[in-house]
Amino acid sequence: MSTTTLHTPSGPVTVNKVAHGLMLMTWKAQPNPDEQSFAAIKAGIDSLPPGVKMFLNGGEFYGPNCSTANIEMIARFFEKYPEYADRAFLSVKGGAKADSLVPDGSEENVKRSVNRVLEKLRGKKTLDLFECARVDPNTPLEVSLGALAQLVKEGKIGSIGMSEVKAETLLRGHKVHPITAVEIEVSPWEYGPQQKAVIKAAQENNIAVIAYSPIGRGFLTGQIKSLDDIPEGDFRRMLPRFQPENMATNFAIVEKLQSIAKEKGITSAQLSIAWVSSLGPHVLPLPGSSHIDRTLENVSASKVQFTTEELTKVTEVIENAVFAGTRYPGDDRAMYLWA
Template structure:
C-alpha cells in the first residue's frame, strides 16, 4: 500500500490523489496493441495500491490513438463499463481542444464544445470527465476568450475542473486570475528542466496549482533500458523525436549513466529516481509517467514513497548542470511551431 498522497490544486483542493499519476497514452499509441485485459490490470493495480479515500489520477487525451482518434477514451469506456465501482476511485483528466485541419490548438467555443462533447460521448455513461485541458494554448485566440469559454462549459456541467497544458508562467497566472486553475501539465524530468519549467513550478506553487509533470522518465530514455536508437520498436513515435536520433542519443547518454549510478547507490530503479526527483521539486508536484503494465504502474507509484535526502537531490541537480541536454523536445521545431510555452 502506498502511504504518500497529495491534494490537488484550484477548485479540486478537497480531492486527495496518489503521489504519482498514471498516463494512459501508450495503451493505445503503441505500434503493438495491448489487450484490454493487460490495460485494465494496469489501471486497477494503481487504484488498488492507494489508501482508502484516495483517488488515482488518470491522464488521457481525445486524440491518444494511432489514428489520432478516441481509442484511448473508448478503452476507458470499456474499463468503466466492466468495473463501474472504479469510477469514483479515479480522477480523470483529458486533453482536447485541437482542430483537425490543420491539426493545432483552437480555443474557440465551437472547437472546445465539440471537443468536450466528443470526449464524454467516447467515455460513455459510467465515468464523467473530471478535468479538461486544452492540449495546447491557442496563440490566435485571446486568453480571456479561451478561459471564458472553458468556464461557460464548466458551468454547463461538461466537466468539473480546468487545467492548462504547455503554458508559460505568465499565461498560468493570467488564466488563474480569471478562474482557478487546478493543474498545469508540462514536461518535467532531469532532461527537461529549464527556465520555463522552473518558472511554471514556482508560479504554480504560489497559486496553489498542481503541476502535472509529464515525461518524468524522458519518454523512457532516462530508465537506461533504451541503450541505442535501434532499441526503439519499429513504428514507435519516439523514433521521430530529435533526442532519439543517433547523434543526440549518444551525446545525452552520460546523463543517463550518472543517474543510474545514483539510483544504484540509493537501491532504486533509475525510473524511480527520476520520479522521486520530480516529486522533490515541491508538494504540488504530481509526476505523470505512462504505463501499460501492472508491474510498471506499481514501480512508478512506489516512487511516490521514496524520500530523497538533500544530498541525493543535489547529486541529481549537479548531474543536470554537468550534462546539458542536446536536442529539442520534439521534432526539430521551434517552441512556437510546436505550440509549446504559450
C-alpha cells in the same frame, strides 16, 4: 505513500503523488489489448490507500490517426470496473481540431471537444478535469477558457487545466477561471527556467503541476541505448534526442543517475520520478505505463525519500548534464510549445 491536494471548484481532492499516463496504451498503430491496459490501470489504483485517488491522464486524440481510441478504452475500463470510477481522477487533453493535433481554441471547437469526450465516455466516468493540449495562437486565451468555465458551470467538466504554458500565461488564465492543474514536461533532462517559473507560479496560486515524461519518455530508465530499442511506428523515433548522433551524449546522465539509484536500492526510473516529485508538494510526476510491473514500479516512487545529501548529489548531476537534440523536431511543432 505521499499525496497531494487538487483544488477544484467542488472542493479539495486527494490524489497520489505519482500519476498514471495512459497515452501509449492507444496512441500507436495497434493499440494494446484491453486486458493488458485494464490490468495496468487496476494495479495502480489498487496500490493506493483508501481515500486517495489515482490521477489518470488521457487524451481525445490519443489514438491511431488522432482518433478517440484512448477515451473509448477508458470508458470500457470503467464500464467493466464501475467500482473504480470514484477511485480515479480523470484528466483529459483535447482542444485540437477533430482527429488532428492542430490547436483550435475557439468556443465552438472547445465545446465540441468536451462534448465528444463526454459522448465517448458514455457516462461511465465523470470528466474531472479538461485541458486544451496547446494554446491556440489564433484565439484569445480568454475565449478558450471562458468556454471551459461555462462548461464547469453546466456541470460537464469538474475543473480546468492548462498545458504547455509559460508562467505568465498560466497566471493570465487563472484570472479567467481558477486553474486546478497545469501540465508541463519536467524531468532530469528537461528542467530549465520555464519549468522553474511555472512550478513557482503554480505553488503560489494553489495550482498542481502535472509533470509529464518524468523519465524522459523512457530514456532515463537506461533501457533505450539505440534506435533499435524503440518499436517501429513509435513517435519517439522522430524525436531529436533519440537520434543515433545524439544518443551517446544523452546517455551520460543515465549512467550517473543509475549509479546513484543503485546505491539507494531503487531503479533509475524511480529516482527520476522521486526527484521530480521533490520539486514541490504540488508537483505530480506523470509517467506513462502499459504494464502492471512498470505501473507498480512508478507508483512506488511516491514512497522514496531523499536525504539532503542524496538530493544534492542528484541535483548536481542534473544541473551539470549536457544534452544533444531538442524536445521536438522542426519549428512547426516548436511554435506551439510554451505559449
